[in-house]
Amino acid sequence: MTYVLGGLADFPLDKATSVKAGGTSYVVVRSSEAPDDVCVVVNKCPHAGLSLTKGPRGEYADGVITCPWHNSRFDVCTGENLDWTPGVAGIAVPRWSRKLIAMGKSPAPLEVVAVTIEDGKVVIDP
Numbered sequence: 001m002t003y004v005l006g007g008l009a010d011f012p013l014d015k016a017t018s019v020k021a022g023g024t025s026y027v028v029v030r031s032s033e034a035p036d037d038v039c040v041v042v043n044k045c046p047h048a049g050l051s052l053t054k055g056p057r058g059e060y061a062d063g064v065i066t067c068p069w070h071n072s073r074f075d076v077c078t079g080e081n082l083d084w085t086p087g088v089a090g091i092a093v094p095r096w097s098r099k100l101i102a103m104g105k106s107p108a109p110l111e112v113v114a115v116t117i118e119d120g121k122v123v124i125d126p
């Protein structure tokens, strides 16, 4: 089943926007370098299953989203994990404590969603 998340203009450039469809929350990103393309991932951090867009201190910049809870960083277009549990709420912690924060979970990627642009609309096929 496909879902229309909105028009391209509904998603500001260089920001991570959350939107719900079919009972699931997604993160949509448009880059000013390629404004007619978008990347979409499920809005659920693979570490503890928490939101990537709601929390104490997350951020998005240059195609990379930082989880607001334990600072894991991900490439939003490939889903690749770039850094795993390096802190808490935007505050870095010593390297030795990362395993404690990871709570036994190994690094994992974001769930990337297939997306197309159809007549200016962002359409996903999860």
Ligand code: FES
Residues within 6 Å of the ligand: 045, 046, 047, 048, 049, 050, 067, 068, 069, 070, 071, 072, 085
């Ligand atoms: S919930 Fe995202 S890094 Fe822990």
